Amino acid sequence: MESSGENPASISRPDSAPHEDCGTLKYQLLGPSLTKAGQDSVDQQKVSEIIYNASKGSKFFNHEQDRDRNLTLKIERILKEKARLERLDLTSDLRRADEYLAELELSRDLSQHVIHVDCDAFFAAVEELDRPELKTVPMAVGKGVLTTCNYVARKFGVRSGMASFVAKKLCPQLVLLPQNYDKYTAKAKEIRAIMAEYDPLFESASIDEAYLNITAYCDENHLEPGEVVERMRAEILETTKVSVSAGIAANAKIAKIASNLNKPNGQFQVPNEREAIMEFMRDLSVRKVNGIGRVFERELESIGVKKCGDIFLHRALLAKLFGEKASQFLAQCYLGLGRTKIEPVETQERKSVSTETTFHEIGDKEELRAKLWWAAQELEKDLARTQFKGRTLALKVKLHTFEVLTRQIAPSRAVSLAKDLYSFALPMLAKLEKDIPNLKLRLLGLRCSNLVSTQKVGINFFGVATQPKPATEPNSEPILVSASSANPDHEISTERAFEAAARQEIQDEMNDLEKLSQETPDVSVAPEPKASAAPEVVEAPPIMWDCPICARPQIADDRTFNEHVDFCLSKQTIRQVVQDTSEEISLIPHNARKRKTPSQTVIPEMDPKQKRLFFE
DNA sequence: GCGGATCAC
């Protein structure tokens, strides 16, 4: 959109309030990474004008405008509620808040040295290693949306998460590179090998970030945390040629904030002293805290909380205005408290597996089915890779207006195969088509949650024998047992493992027999997908027939269909058995890695199948 | 338990 020189704030928009929300909208349009490093010298005013003008009138823009208006309304309600509360007697709320603060204070642990390590413009930095000439020109990685950009580009206001055409408006000479994820993963592995010397139980927060607890390392080597981090950063730069920044503090929350303060290639330490920590938090913008995003920032700002220090003044109101969890979180921010427990991601249990893709607007039903089929195939692959099935299946769509909807169902048994995923998702899509006339989508995705492990007996990533846990008894443990659970020495007996294997076999037979039968309303609406799917579809979606017994859609190939009908006739008895045997429990290895001295540390070779999971 | 919303990277 060409610049006409007019002030965007003065542009009148149809069907909207006057321009008072323009400021917040422009702020919203600046994107979530405004607080990132490398933006200090940027004229944000000018940048926001350019972004505004580039976006103006688009469907994306209109959606952002809607969201902005809704947030403004929500804030009005918050302010009204605040005024109402302030007319009441708040002494008990105040007392409750103070009691909670006192209780938290008792839990303060200043004995640990936690660091957060963050690679500087990671993807861009890796690309610059291959093409050093890019170091001096503005460059970004990503196609439709930028994932990273180098510091030269940031001087133009270019940021990660920005649409590339907008970035090009800000910086026409911007060099755009496609993502090369394998390359970044390989480099991340090099960096992690070094970090493991300092803490073998380090925690990967993402491909380019990690938390380490270096308390033991400091003690064993009689070094101060600052020295250790200087050393580690130098070692990483020396051997991998990638610069990293780090934060050093008593807990993960402050370390994370601190790692951003001397970016790039720097470090910042907050001493393990209560006074120093309180002072550090006092003047810290709430937006810098991990977990407080643009929305909560605006809500807090509206009641007068801009800095973490401001939380104290408003402590009596926070629980009623923002909820219990949020107020507890804010209390921790005020005190500068955070977790000190750093543990490998492999010990943390996965909750969902999902896939989604954005495409050009599609309204054609067959084309949408082709997309759904493709998503089902992708999810099957991801479920196979991560060795899970899902007891819950969710369909996610984004309308052409950018509005997002999700619909989910809970099949009686865990699902993982593309045709099953498709069979269960199709009625949900059909219902949306029925309920929303002229449905046009720009994104479609599938997600499995309520996961059940399909991990077989074998040797896992750390060389530890693993077995699928036998089925749970009606009143027993939660579905997934992680290393962090209460009984870390819990072992599965051989007998129980055999039992499990036996039940697994029974279940596999059931799988073949049952071929799914579900509560799927509205199947008559679902048109049958034809073989003439979109070109990129490898395999045509299966043809669906309705079962004459249960009236639910089934894969229409003769054998499958007949088996289903047979099953459906005898369902009541079999269903019970299936439910009793369908529990599969993952045993996540515990004590797989132990913190030990650096010289003893071995980085095991990666099993290719587990590789992507490990690096996620 | 479901669906919307927020958040991080």
Add this chain to the structure above:
DNA sequence: TATGGTGATCCGC
């Protein structure tokens, strides 16, 4: 012309 994908969590109902 045009604005991502994956995973987690919380809230209100």
